[in-house]
Amino acid sequence: MDYSWPTRGAPEDGVVAIDAQGRIDYLNAAAAALFGYDHGVLLGQALEVLIPQRQAQIHAQLRRAFTAGKVPLAIGRMRSVAGVRRDGTEVALHVMLKRDADTGRVFAFLHPLDRPGGARGDSREPGEDRLTGLPDRRALRADLDALLRQADPAQGQVCLLFVEIDPFAGNRASVDPAHHDALIRACAARLEGLETDDMRLYRSGEDGFIFLMVQRAEPAVPGPQLARVMTVLRAPFEIGGQPLHLEFGIGHASSPEHGVQAGELIANAALALAASKAAFNRPTGYDESLRNRVEHRHRLLRDLRSAVERREFELYYQPQVELASGRIVALEALLRWRHPEWGLLLPGAFMEVLSSSELSLAVGEWVLREACAQVASWNMNRANPLTVAVNVFPRQFDRDILPASILRALAESGLPPAQLEIEITENIVIDPAAQSSEVFETLHALGVGLVLDDFGTGYASLTCLARHPVQKLKIDKSFVAGIDTGPGYRAILKSLQALAGALGLGTVVEGVETEEIAALMREFGFEIGQGYFWSRPMPRQDCARVLGFVDQVSVP
Known part of the structure; x- marks a missing residue:
């Protein structure tokens, strides 16, 4: 048994099927019209005809994963991408891929972001962050639930890695808060580049991101992934025409050691993140002492309330x-x-x-x-x-x-x-x-x-x-x-x-x-x-x- 990432959503508008060799062997009328082709013209052509040149490298990586028999991260996940029409113009799309395990065919369900007569924001899928296009915490919870239901320690441990940035730490006098959205999008783009077959990215709150991953090697501490996250966030950003160095906290927790239920694992990873921020943003893994400190804090706060009442x-x-x-x-x-x-x-x-x-x-x-x-x-x-x-x-x-x-x-x-x-x-x-x-x-x-x-x-x-x-x-x-x-x-x-x-x-x-x-x-x-x-x-x-x-x- 191997982990398989859960799928979400429903097909909308266009549908394209790709065979095991990467050729288009089916598309419906909506998909043909979306790309400006007559229905029969695309049949038998390589999928690359619909992909912008600037995204060719990412697409090649996915193709290699298919060839190696892996189930890439993109399967089952709604993503914002660009497609190329017949006239060379680009169209912004939401795409979700589903794979037929028996035939190896992959079905792409296409939904245009810019609907005629509708606002772009109206096309946002449930469970998707509006600013970055990443799945949000609702989607994380659903995916985590699904992975934990099929959890098999022999195939690896399910891990959560919480990242929270402080956008203006050390830069408060020089950074315009209006640049916050641009910074979050830039962070999302960098972190999204770290995704692998075993590692998905989600948006969490105003300044947070979460990686959900399957850690297939011992120990369960996500050391290599953690190092890559730190490397990309430590490199300076250029926002509003000026360099910006981020401070950020990182906390992580793994199942089953730190929780077998989604809620428990999320809570413990959040505790680790809080401990990281309290320790001057040193990456921190969950341990029982964190829970003990929180419980002591809650006890202390409860007793303080009584102390006020009892003088x-x-x-x-x-x-x-x-x-x-x-x-x-x-x-x-x-x-x-x-x-x-x-x-x-x-x-x-x-x-x-x-x-x-x-x-x-x-x-x-x-x-x-x-x-x-x-x-x-x-x-x-x-x-x-x-x-x-x-x-x-x-x-x-x-x-x-x-x-x-x-x-x-x-x-x-x-x-x-x-x-x-x-x-x-x-x-x-x-x-x-x-x-x-x-x-x-x-x-x-x-x-x-x-x-x-x-x-x-x-x-x-x-x-x-x-x-x-x-x-x-x-x-x-x-x-x-x-x-x-x-x-x-x-x-x-x-x-x-x-x-x-x-x-x-x-x-x-x-x-x-x-x-x-x-x-x-x-x-x-x-x-x-x-x-x-x-x-x-x-x-x-x-x-x-x-x-x-x-x-x-x-x-x-």
């Missing part, structure tokens, strides 16, 4: 200390989750999932209100009021969300705007959907402090300083951690402080863990330090005691 979140506070005097001048509010089964969780255990969820809006609102209320309460009994620094989620950083949340928190707590600092990370600033300039300007007008967090670790930090009204830089702790590894980190820290001074900005340096480091940061000119030398993040009861409020341990 399981807490704020811890870490002091920020004036280096010259040793006084606590500010507190950073840090989120913790007291999970009913796992105990107290640090942000690394849940922050990624929470940040990507709509739940972050509710949690972020609570953090603002809780932090402002707590510090306002402590400040009532302090001669030198504290500032509270609050981190915001990417979804909060919106002109219609964050300013309103801050105004509510300040109004309810009575905390003056100048005693609230909003810490903003670079990933928020560079998000084109975040409307950064408008949000920065609105927050600046409210009178709250704006702090650029983790400064110095990303390429957009300096751009942010030039564009937005930031008042303070928070120097990432990685620079302090590397200070004993060589003179480079000391030079960087001095340069960052000099930059802040030249721009009139305040500074907070993170990661201060020893008295020697604190003294060195003071020598470099930094104003405020934060780190384990003074205190780890504390629950509010412990923080209240450190601040001298023995009896006042919570918000009234």
Whole structure:
């Protein structure tokens, strides 16, 4: 037994039959009229009379496959091709081939794309992508179902290879998004050139393609095919008159190891693709750990919803200390989750999932209100009021969300705007959907402090300083951690402080863990330090005691 690709569709308009030697031995009147011939003229002629010269090489490959006794990929698949009329003009066609296994004859069912009196788009076949002419995911599902029903491990494994391109990665400033369609067609043309008897291409979503293949050699990992896909996509494209280099992720899964049902195999290949994109587009095959991570993520998201309802979140506070005097001048509010089964969780255990969820809006609102209320309460009994620094989620950083949340928190707590600092990370600033300039300007007008967090670790930090009204830089702790590894980190820290001074900005340096480091940061000119030398993040009861409020341990 060998795999045979399933057929789809129904004959339309013209029908041409070709014998085992490639000669036309039957055609109906519609086919003769389509090519502009009298009915009897074409009988006995080689099929090449109807094929444009530029497609002769592809046709020759198909003929060789027939001669070798193989069932080419084109059999059973609707394809967009060009035919040649008797007068030399070309006609755009949909063609589907079916083979008679007993006689070796091949029947071509022809459907003109440009119907008289009809729109070109109206001729699109069910299961076909309009932009590229490739079969779509509906067709993939049908073909995959059919192949899996006849699956025979002795004849090879059925594999899926998912490809998703990022059309404008690294090119966002120079590429017109209007060129997207041209790029997708160019990708489709290159990938379609990789098709073989055992490998079909499909369009998936806006920027995706899928290869369905039969892998006839061990191991089941589609190594050679994967290498060819990567080679053709890495070569530069020319779109809109300029070169374009793509980034792309690739994930793959094989049956029966990764699923015996079509839905399961598709889902697992999609998981592998997601893992590839998370691993900076390194090609990734499915394994059980991917499923485990997804299940853990779903569990975590479910528990986070419960945590919002049950108020399981807490704020811890870490002091920020004036280096010259040793006084606590500010507190950073840090989120913790007291999970009913796992105990107290640090942000690394849940922050990624929470940040990507709509739940972050509710949690972020609570953090603002809780932090402002707590510090306002402590400040009532302090001669030198504290500032509270609050981190915001990417979804909060919106002109219609964050300013309103801050105004509510300040109004309810009575905390003056100048005693609230909003810490903003670079990933928020560079998000084109975040409307950064408008949000920065609105927050600046409210009178709250704006702090650029983790400064110095990303390429957009300096751009942010030039564009937005930031008042303070928070120097990432990685620079302090590397200070004993060589003179480079000391030079960087001095340069960052000099930059802040030249721009009139305040500074907070993170990661201060020893008295020697604190003294060195003071020598470099930094104003405020934060780190384990003074205190780890504390629950509010412990923080209240450190601040001298023995009896006042919570918000009234």
